[in-house]
Structures are given as structure tokens and as C-alpha cells.
Amino acid sequence: MVKCRSFVLLFTLLAFGVPASAAEPADAAKPGPNAGLLRLGSPAPPVFPSLRAARQGQAAAPEDDPDLDVDPLQTDFTLITLPTTLRMPRGKSAFRVTHRFTRPLGQGDFGNLLEDFFGIDSGAVIGLEYRVGIMRGAHAGIRRTNDRTIEFFTEYNVLQERDSKPVGLSVLASIDGTNNFRDSYTPGLGVVVSRSLPGAGTVYIEPIWVNNSNPLPSELADDNNTFLLGLGTRLRLRPSVYLVGEIVPRVAGYDPGVNHASLAVEKLLGLHVFQFNFSNGFGTTTGQVARGGTASDDWYLGFSISRKFF
Amino acid sequence: MDMRITLGGTALVLALALAGCDEKLSDLTGPTPNLEPTFSSIQKEIFDTTDASGRLLCTGCHSNVGRNPSGGLNLLAGASRASLVGVASTGKPGAVRIIPGDPENSYIIHKLEGRSTIAGTRMPRGNGPYLTDGQMLVIKRWISNGAPNN
Numbered sequence: 001m002v003k004c005r006s007f008v009l010l011f012t013l014l015a016f017g018v019p020a021s022a023a024e025p026a027d028a029a030k031p032g033p034n035a036g037l038l039r040l041g042s043p044a045p046p047v048f049p050s051l052r053a054a055r056q057g058q059a060a061a062p063e064d065d066p067d068l069d070v071d072p073l074q075t076d077f078t079l080i081t082l083p084t085t086l087r088m089p090r091g092k093s094a095f096r097v098t099h100r101f102t103r104p105l106g107q108g109d110f111g112n113l114l115e116d117f118f119g120i121d122s123g124a125v126i127g128l129e130y131r132v133g134i135m136r137g138a139h140a141g142i143r144r145t146n147d148r149t150i151e152f153f154t155e156y157n158v159l160q161e162r163d164s165k166p167v168g169l170s171v172l173a174s175i176d177g178t179n180n181f182r183d184s185y186t187p188g189l190g191v192v193v194s195r196s197l198p199g200a201g202t203v204y205i206e207p208i209w210v211n212n213s214n215p216l217p218s219e220l221a222d223d224n225n226t227f228l229l230g231l232g233t234r235l236r237l238r239p240s241v242y243l244v245g246e247i248v249p250r251v252a253g254y255d256p257g258v259n260h261a262s263l264a265v266e267k268l269l270g271l272h273v274f275q276f277n278f279s280n281g282f283g284t285t286t287g288q289v290a291r292g293g294t295a296s297d298d299w300y301l302g303f304s305i306s307r308k309f310f
Numbered sequence: 311m312d313m314r315i316t317l318g319g320t321a322l323v324l325a326l327a328l329a330g331c332d333e334k335l336s337d338l339t340g341p342t343p344n345l346e347p348t349f350s351s352i353q354k355e356i357f358d359t360t361d362a363s364g365r366l367l368c369t370g371c372h373s374n375v376g377r378n379p380s381g382g383l384n385l386l387a388g389a390s391r392a393s394l395v396g397v398a399s400t401g402k403p404g405a406v407r408i409i410p411g412d413p414e415n416s417y418i419i420h421k422l423e424g425r426s427t428i429a430g431t432r433m434p435r436g437n438g439p440y441l442t443d444g445q446m447l448v449i450k451r452w453i454s455n456g457a458p459n460n
Contacts, residue, residue, distance in 0.1 A: 185331040212331040219335050219347055220451045 065089050067136070068310060071162070072236065073196045076273045076306055077131060077139075079232040079246045080262040081284050082206055085168035085194040087157045088133035092310035098127040098145075100282040100302040119301045125282040143176075143285060151176035151285040161196055168194040172208070176285040186287030187211045190228070197235075201242070206230030213290040214254040223254035226290040240268040244275065248289055257281070257292030264304075271308040278302070338444035341365065347451035348460045349391060356445065357385045365439040381430075383407070394418065395457045402429040410457040413450035422446060 067089040074086050077094060088094065103122035105113060116122060124146075131141025131153075140154035153174035161168040175187040190208030197203065206229070213226040232246035244264040264277035279300055281293030336343040341363035342355040355361070357368040372385035379385070382400045384393050399405040405417035413419050417428075422441050424432030432440065441449070452458075 184333060187331060212333075215333065216447070217333040217335040217338060220338075220447050224332060 065136075066162075067133070068092075072239075072268075073200075073202050074168075074194065074234065075242065075268045076266075078304075078306075079204065079234060079244050080264050080275070080277050080279065080304070081260065081289050082204060082230045082232045082246050082248070083153075083155055083170070083172055083192050084202070084204065084234075085157055085160075085170045085192050087137055087160070088131060088139035089310050090133045090136050092308070093130065093132040094306060094308045094310075096127075096129040096304060096306035098125075098129070098284050098302065098304045100125040100279060100284070101300055102282065103300070104298040105278070105301060106297060106299065124302075125284070127284045145284060145288070147178075148180050149176050149178050149285055149288065150181040151287070153286070155192070161194065166195070168192075168196075174286045176287045184212070184215055186213055186285075186290070188286040188290070190230075199236070201233055201235035204230065204232040204246075206232070208286065210253075210286055210290040213287060215291075221254065225253045226250050226255060227252040228290060242266045242268065244277070250290065250292065254290070255292060257294060258296045260289045260293045271310075273304075273306045275304040275306075276301075277304065335448075339448060340442045340444055342445060345445060345448050347448045347455065349452060349458065350460065352449060352452060353385075353387050353390060356441070356449070357390060358387065363439045363442070365441060366434045366436070368434065371435065391457075391459055399429075408453055408457050411454060413453040416453055419446070419450060419453070422449070 067087040071086065074084055077084055077086050077088065078096070101119035101122050101124045103116055103119035105119060107113075113119070127143055127145040129141060129143040131139050133139045134154075137157040138154065140152070143151040143153065151174055153172065155170050155172040157168070157170045159165045159167060159169040170192045171190070172192060173187070173189050175185055177186070178184040188208055188210040190206055192204060192206045194202050194204050208228040208230060210226045210228060212224055214221040214224045218224045227250065228248050229251050230246060230248045233244070235243045237243050242265070244262075244266055246260075246262050248260040250259060258280060260279070260281050260283055262277050262279040264275045266273055266275035279293065279302055280296060280298060281288075282300065283289040283291065283293070335346065339345040341361040342359070345351055345355040357372075360367045368385045371380040372383045373379055374384045374386065374389070379393075382393075384390065394408045395410060397407050399407055399417045402417060405420075406415075407418050408416045420428050421430075421433045423446065424440070434440065
């Protein structure tokens with residue numbers, strides 16, 4: 001058991017402590033910066049035919065919420081493990097499933113790898129995630145991995161690059177707990193800064209402070225916190241195909257193992273994102289990422305599928 | 311920027327700073343819940359006491375009261391630290407009982423963990439119970455800290 005006095009207050013503050021109006025862009029209804037984005041009810045350009053087809057049956061009046069736009073340079077709420085600054089429309093939601101197969105790809109020769117079908121025959125660390133927009137610019141969610149870690153997280157978008165600001169910026173808070181959120185709580189607090197590369201993709205820098213990343217009591221540890229500097233990018237290779245990469249150096253504090261790193265290829269298909277990834281660890285929660293990957297020369301196959309419900 | 315956002319953000323940072331999540335040491339040390347990585351605590355909880363698991367105290371044999379201490383190691387309070395820290399083992403030539411700051415090469419750790427390289431038997435003598443992993447972590451931590459007389 002641990003002492004952890006105010007994480008409930010933390011989430012209450014993030015979720016409800018700021019007015020909804022503050023998160024809304026002042027010129028939300030104006031054309032201009034949003035002109036290149038896709039919006040519900042508007043004709044979609046041919047790069048997203050499936051999305052357009054999915055929405056053809058919707059006869060309801062179009063909602064005037066710019067967060068419903070699909071940003072082709074920022075297609076999902078996460079890169080591979082790191083969050084993005086993508087805004088969730090209020091009242092809408094998204095689901096994601098993650099698999100990280102536990103067989104190192106470098107184990108044995110290629111024949112062995114083929115016998116195990118690139119690790120798919122092995123066990124996997126599986127995660128399920130659901131997030132919902134709780135107000136304009138803010139969403140909260142829950143993520144559970146099959147090692148019985150549960151993470152609650154919330155993110156509040158402060159700046160939108162599409163409002164002619166030079167960068168997008170979100171603040172995030174999370175807390176994960178092992179043993180179905182009964183033991184070893186690990187809160188995190190950070191910001192996500194994004195900058196789009198016109199026509200090419202988006203880059204991210206994400207300083208995140210993680211408390212109690214060390215599973216040992218502080219009396220037995222030199223460091224009990226970790227300061228991460230997440231670096232990531234999503235590059236648009238084809239109209240709906242992306243190359244995604246991220247590395248998460250631990251710049252201070254507890255840093256066992258190796259820094260988490262991942263590379264992925266993903267396909268945007270309507271409201272789904274299908275991603276194949278390669279990682280040097282299994283972590284998907286903030287606390288798991290703070291504890292690092294397993295070894296620099298061990299890489300693992302994984303995949304993620306996400307679905308937006310809006 | 312809206313004042314409420316500023317206030318909310320400030321409160322958020324303060325809330326997290328106050329959160330201070332940490333595991334309890336007593337959850338780790340099992341049969342000796344009061345054990346801490348200090349010399350006085352190790353003396354009391356490990357050397358002088360048979361704990362709740364049945365693990366025997368050390369001073370039953372490592373004492374100079376009415377006997378010669380086993381292995382020439384006197385673990386009675388007041389004598390134990392001088393018998394341990396920087397002192398060569400009498401059982402294994404070249405080994406040092408406790409090397410401050412270096413638990414992995416301290417011979418007492420090898421004896422308590424029953425490593426294959428030790429001379430004689432694993433401590434405590436008999437077939438256990440032995441020290442738990444948590445108790446060993448506490449002792450190692452005290453050695454890592456320089457084995458101070460605290």
C-alpha cells in the first residue's frame with residue numbers, strides 16, 4: 001500500500017477546474033486556418049474516401065465544432081505511447097487496443113523467428129484504452145494493461161496551432177496503479193508541444209515529470225521520480241500512411257533499463273488507425289515508460305488499433 | 311489568459327506536489343515491519359531479535375557472553391559494527407565482511423544469501439527461515455549508504 005493523498009483532487013481540477021469557454025477558440029466559426037481540414041458534413045477530399053463513405057449516411061445537421069475536423073497531420077491521440085495534442089470533441093470518445101508481443105525479434109535465427117511468426121505466437125502485453133471528451137479541449141480516459149496496471153489520464157489543450165499559434169500545447173496529468181489500481185501509484189504531470197511540418201507531418205516534444213516511478217520505497221532508492229523528455233514525430237508518407245517514431249530519454253531521476261523507443265507504420269482508414277510498431281519495451285502507461293525498455297538490443301513487435309467515435 | 315485557468319493550473323501543480331506517492335517500507339520488510347536502513351534498526355530487528363517468521367536472531371551464536379563468538383564475529387550491540395565494517399572474514403581469506411558502499415562485494419551479504427562462493431553454511435545457521443528479499447534490500451541499502459553508525 002502507498003500513501004498518495006491528492007490524486008483525486010488532481011483529476012477533479014483538470015477535468016472541471018477551468019471554464020469550458022476558456023478552451024474554445026475565439027474564432028471557432030471563422031474560416032481560414034481550418035480550411036484545409038476535414039469536417040463533418042462537408043465534402044471530403046479524395047484522400048479519405050472511407051471516412052467520407054462512413055459519414056454519407058449521417059443525415060443529422062452538421063455540428064459546428066472544429067474539433068470534429070480530421071487533421072491529416074495529426075490523426076490520433078497518441079503516437080505509439082506518447083500523447084499528442086489532438087483535441088477530442090466534447091461528448092465524443094475513442095477506443096484503442098494495444099499489443100506488445102513479448103518475444104524479442106533478435107532471439108534465435110530467422111528460421112526461429114518465422115516459426116514463431118515474428119513473435120505473434122508468444123504472449124503479449126495487451127492494453128485497452130478508452131477516452132472521452134469532457135469539455136471543449138479536454139478529455140479524460142482510462143487505460144488498463146494485462147499486467148493489471150490501470151492508468152487514469154486527462155489532457156487539456158491550451159493552444160491550437162490551427163488558431164495561427166506557432167505550436168499546439170496541451171497539459172496532461174495521469175496516474176497509474178498496479179494490482180488493479182490498488183498498489184504502487186505513479187502520477188505524472190507534463191506538457192505536450194506540437195509543431196506541424198506543412199504537408200509532411202508533426203513533431204512533438206513532451207517534458208513529463210513522473211512521481212514514484214521507482215517501485216521501491218524511497219528509503220531504499222536514490223531516486224523516486226523521473227523526468228522524461230518525450231520526442232516524437234508522425235510523418236505522412238502517403239495520403240493515409242504514416243511513419244511514426246518516438247524516443248523517451250529520462251533526463252533526470254530514476255532510469256533503469258534503457259530509454260523507451262518505438263517505431264511504427266500506420267494506416268488511417270476512416271475513423272480507424274491501424275498501427276504496426278517495433279519497441280524496445282512493453283510499456284504503454286506513463287509509469288511503465290518512465291521505467292524504460294528492457295534492453296537496447298531487444299526489440300519487440302506490436303500493434304495498435306484505435307477507433308474514434310465521432 | 312483567463313484567471314481561472316491560471317488558478318486551476320497552479321492548484322494542479324500544488325496538488326501533484328502534495329501527492330507524494332510512495333511505497334511503505336513496512337510492506338517490504340515483512341516479518342520485521344519496523345526495520346529501516348540504519349545500523350541501530352538492523353541491530354535491533356535483525357541481530358538481536360527472532361522475527362515473526364521464525365528466523366533466528368544472530369546473537370544466539372555471534373556473542374561473547376559465556377562463549378567465543380562463532381566465526382570470531384561478535385554481533386552484540388556495542389561491538390557489532392566494529393566487528394563488521396572493514397573487517398576481514400576469518401572464514402574466507404580475502405573476503406571483507408562489510409565494504410562500505412559496496413553491498414555486492416560485502417561478504418555478509420554473500421553469507422546471508424547463501425551464494426555458492428561462501429565458506430561454511432548460509433546464515434542464519436540451519437535450514438531457515440532466512441532473511442527475506444525485503445530485509446536483504448534494507449541491509450544492502452544501509453551498506454550502500456556507507457554503513458554509517460546511525
